Amino acid sequence: MEMTGSRRIDWAVVPAAVRARVAQLLGREIASAQSLPGGFSEGVAARLRLDDGTDVFVKAISATTAPAVAGFHRREAAVARRLPAAVPAPRLIADYDDGEWVALLFEHVAGALPAQPWRPEDFERVLDAATEMAAALTPSPIPAADAARPRLLETVPFAGDTLLHGDLYPFNVLLDAGRVHVVDWPHAWVGPVYADVLTLMSTAPDPERHLARNPLTRDLPPREVDAFLAAHSGFLLRLAATAGPGADPRLVDMATTLGRNSLRWRQRRA
Incomplete structure (x- = not known):
């Protein structure tokens, strides 16, 4: 079973104004971005490396291009804000929504998808x-x-x-x-x-x-x-x-x- 979708877009496709606002939310400059495998939805899924060496995971989408996915991102932000610390989920650092672009910023997890079939x-x-x-x-x-x-x-x-x-x-x-x-x-x-x-x-x-x-x-x-x-x-x-x-x-x-x-x-x- 293939566990990676085929419709990801690159962080560079996100408008410059949105990328700048994300950097403001993080309080650091973004030094580099690397697209990551996994998932099936459209949009950005990338690791952002900040100028202090910190890694952050970002997912982002245009509501015009993929309105359903934008709705999923908004709902996920609402859930992630309220997950207890005991839940084994990455922490939501910040989110951005200008009505068109929606971006979620999570702590980066240096993990891998489990092998399939399962070990x-x-x-x-x-x-x-x-x-x-x-x-x-x-x-x-x-x-x-x-x-x-x-x-x-x-x-x-x-x-x-x-x-x-x-x-x-x-x-x-x-x-x-x-x-x-x-x-x-x-x-x-x-x-x-x-x-x-x-x-x-x-x-x-x-x-x-x-x-x-x-x-x-x-x-x-x-x-x-x-x-x-x-x-x-x-x-x-x-x-x-x-x-x-x-x-x-x-x-x-x-x-x-x-x-x-x-x-x-x-x-x-x-």
């Missing part, structure tokens, strides 16, 4: 982090009305008061030697405490084993697990099937692969 030790690390993250986000620090709509569960009335990442797949995780970092929070929603870990388990080679061992899932009624997997696979496969001719083919391939994984798990449980 067992990497998956265990990420699953442990997701389990602890659920505890840190219960109850949600954000009212449900201020979070995103649950994309995969719009027709399934699951209840809960946990702030969920909502997109917890390998391409939204960075690993370094000592820590797991969960990135990209625009789809965060409020729901059942187990939703992120079930999503993550659906990407593992042996999800049933993890289901039986994890404290958030081992006591779940089977019908609740089955309903979640049906909704999850349906969301992803519908996303792939309804993608227009202009959609990023790597995004379509990713959604198809993840949706089929979840559907196969559901079928094995039947």
